[in-house]
Amino acid sequence: xxxxxxxxxxxxxxxxxxxxxxxxxxxxxxxxxxxxxxxxxxxxxxxxxxxxxxxxxxxxxxxxxxxxxxxxxxxxxxxxxxxxxxxxxxxxxxxxxxxxxxxxxxxxxxxxxxxxxxxxxxxxxxxxxxxxxxxxxxxxxxxxxxxxxxxxxxxxxxxxxxxxxxxxxxxxxxxxxxxxxxxxxxxxxxxxxxxxxxxxxxxxxxxxxxxxxxxxxxxxxxxxxxxxxxxxxxxxxxxxx
Amino acid sequence: xxxxxxxxxxxxxxxxxxxxxxxxxxxxxxxxxxxxxxxxxxxxxxxxxxxxxxxxxxxxxxxxxxxxxxxxxxxxxxxxxxxxxxxxxxxxxxxxxxxxxxxxxxxxxxxxxxxxxxxxxxxxxxxxxxxxxxxxxxxxxxxxxxxxxxxxxxxxxxxxxxxxxxxxxxxxxxxxxxxxxxxxxxxxxxxxxxxxxxxxxxxxxxxxxxxxxxxxxxxxxxxxxxxxxxxxxxxxxxxxx
DNA sequence: TCATTTCTGTAGCGACCACTAGGGAAATGT
DNA sequence: ACATTTCCCTAGTGGTCGCTACAGAAATGA
Numbered sequence: 001x002x003x004x005x006x007x008x009x010x011x012x013x014x015x016x017x018x019x020x021x022x023x024x025x026x027x028x029x030x031x032x033x034x035x036x037x038x039x040x041x042x043x044x045x046x047x048x049x050x051x052x053x054x055x056x057x058x059x060x061x062x063x064x065x066x067x068x069x070x071x072x073x074x075x076x077x078x079x080x081x082x083x084x085x086x087x088x089x090x091x092x093x094x095x096x097x098x099x100x101x102x103x104x105x106x107x108x109x110x111x112x113x114x115x116x117x118x119x120x121x122x123x124x125x126x127x128x129x130x131x132x133x134x135x136x137x138x139x140x141x142x143x144x145x146x147x148x149x150x151x152x153x154x155x156x157x158x159x160x161x162x163x164x165x166x167x168x169x170x171x172x173x174x175x176x177x178x179x180x181x182x183x184x185x186x187x188x189x190x191x192x193x194x195x196x197x198x199x200x201x202x203x204x205x206x207x208x209x210x211x212x213x214x215x216x217x218x219x220x221x222x223x224x225x226x227x228x229x230x231x232x233x234x235x236x237x238x239x240x241x
Numbered sequence: 242x243x244x245x246x247x248x249x250x251x252x253x254x255x256x257x258x259x260x261x262x263x264x265x266x267x268x269x270x271x272x273x274x275x276x277x278x279x280x281x282x283x284x285x286x287x288x289x290x291x292x293x294x295x296x297x298x299x300x301x302x303x304x305x306x307x308x309x310x311x312x313x314x315x316x317x318x319x320x321x322x323x324x325x326x327x328x329x330x331x332x333x334x335x336x337x338x339x340x341x342x343x344x345x346x347x348x349x350x351x352x353x354x355x356x357x358x359x360x361x362x363x364x365x366x367x368x369x370x371x372x373x374x375x376x377x378x379x380x381x382x383x384x385x386x387x388x389x390x391x392x393x394x395x396x397x398x399x400x401x402x403x404x405x406x407x408x409x410x411x412x413x414x415x416x417x418x419x420x421x422x423x424x425x426x427x428x429x430x431x432x433x434x435x436x437x438x439x440x441x442x443x444x445x446x447x448x449x450x451x452x453x454x455x456x457x458x459x460x461x462x463x464x465x466x467x468x469x470x471x472x473x474x475x476x477x478x479x480x481x482x
Numbered sequence: 483t484c485a486t487t488t489c490t491g492t493a494g495c496g497a498c499c500a501c502t503a504g505g506g507a508a509a510t511g512t
Numbered sequence: 513a514c515a516t517t518t519c520c521c522t523a524g525t526g527g528t529c530g531c532t533a534c535a536g537a538a539a540t541g542a
Contacts, residue, residue: 043487044487044540046488046540047488047540069396070310074529083489085490085492086490086491090489093530152396200466201465201466201470204466204470207452208446208450211448211449212448221438221441224442227438228442229473232470285509286518287507287508287509288510290508313499314500315498323520325500326520330519
């Protein structure tokens with residue numbers, strides 16, 4: 001009973017013309033390809049009655065807050081405001097939906113690490129920015145606290161799902177390590193620097209901060225933690241120590 | 242079908258004497274009060290056929306590995322090797338069993354923080370010992386990696402359970418903070434020290450190291466992380482800086 | 483108008499969840 | 513021997529899980 005249904009449970013039986021004019025929005029905009037300019041032929045049959053991206057975002061927030069397993073398909077259909085068959089038709093099964101959610105999360109909320117590593121001149125500056133932005137991102141209003149990648153597959157009885165997020169976490173640490181190694185090779189960091197340990201320390205800090213955010217820490221408190229954590233870095237500028 | 246049951250599913254109908262001699266161990270030892278010397282009257286009816294502590298330890302390991310919700314009562318009865326009614330009779334419901342497990346975990350596996358805070362002369366020494374012992378404890382063979390208190394109630398749809406472990410985590414951080422504050426007051430740490438932030442940093446490190454242990458980090462790797470983390474502390478001995 | 487295609491809601495699948503009634507079995511005290 | 517107490521096993525309870533068969537509704541092209 002979402003829409004288009006009267007209180008007595010029967011479908012509306014208005015004239016065709018009136019129904020056509022009632023919801024021209026979604027498929028119409030997609031046909032015109034408004035932003036991309038790509039002209040997409042409207043598919044043959046009945047178009048779906050909900051916006052796929054909006055529904056996906058709702059699923060993202062639900063998974064973020066409660067995790068993969070604690071979020072039931074029933075929960076999902078409720079917050080997405082669609083029926084179960086529509087969910088399965090549009091997103092495959094629950095696991096596929098979660099994978100898509102993780103991907104969207106990565107580009108939408110979890111990209112600050114990649115951006116910092118790409119844009120900052122040194123590993124240290126990148127890590128400092130990552131920790132500072134994590135303090136903000138993990139406590140922002142409008143979405144659950146902490147990091148979906150850290151928490152959403154904890155205690156998950158589907159090993160593939162748990163492993164998939166674990167891989168993402170470890171890949172992040174590997175990215176830190178290679179960036180640090182590059183700075184060591186370039187003489188920005190001292191030759192004896194243990195890049196692996198430094199990278200793992202950074203990963204542990206991020207994950208610990210995420211847990212702290214879930215446990216109620218504020219942005220200011222996490223920023224103070226981040227600042228303390230940054231004091232481990234050797235005090236070198238761009239010259240070898 | 243655990244014991245005392247034949248392959249055809251019928252109960253054994255041997256002579257009374259033989260049955261009595263078959264399992265004298267558990268209740269007998271309890272009656273004698275072997276270690277404590279306390280003489281405990283054997284209770285009136287049929288004694289339970291399993292050792293309560295052993296079963297509790299099995300439940301502890303199961304909850305530790307899979308978390309509160311992902312560990313089903315069916316899982317528990319299997320690893321504890323008892324029937325569901327026996328579990329409910331001996332431990333109450335699933336939540337009571339988990340609470341008891343958490344308590345046992347605290348005294349059995351998670352007491353190194355309290356011990357370090359009580360025994361070490363300075364906050365810094367205590368934290369250093371905590372991080373070092375965490376590196377060992379979180380990667381020990383014979384039990385799941387990481388900390389039960391950190392992970393077992395993640396994504397838990399029973400808010401009270403989740404909150405209960407959250408309270409334990411935050412209580413640990415509060416303990417760090419008051420210990421640090423004491424050192425600041427005593428002049429062991431500089432007057433400007435931000436005790437709250439330092440304590441939260443320590444908590445985040447522990448939680449991050451626990452996550453790392455779950456993600457496959459070795460003891461040596463965690464020790465390296467701990468050593469790096471200790472470099473944030475002001476370089477003072479027992480004299481004011 | 484009409485066949486075709488696709489979506490949507492209903493209604494329910496088998497499996498598992500936490501939990502328990504009830505009866506027989508095994509200990510007790512007398 | 514016998515009543516009493518307590519435990520354990522069998523066999524379920526109602527509820528929720530992820531998922532889907534089916535039929536009608538709403539779009540298409542001809």
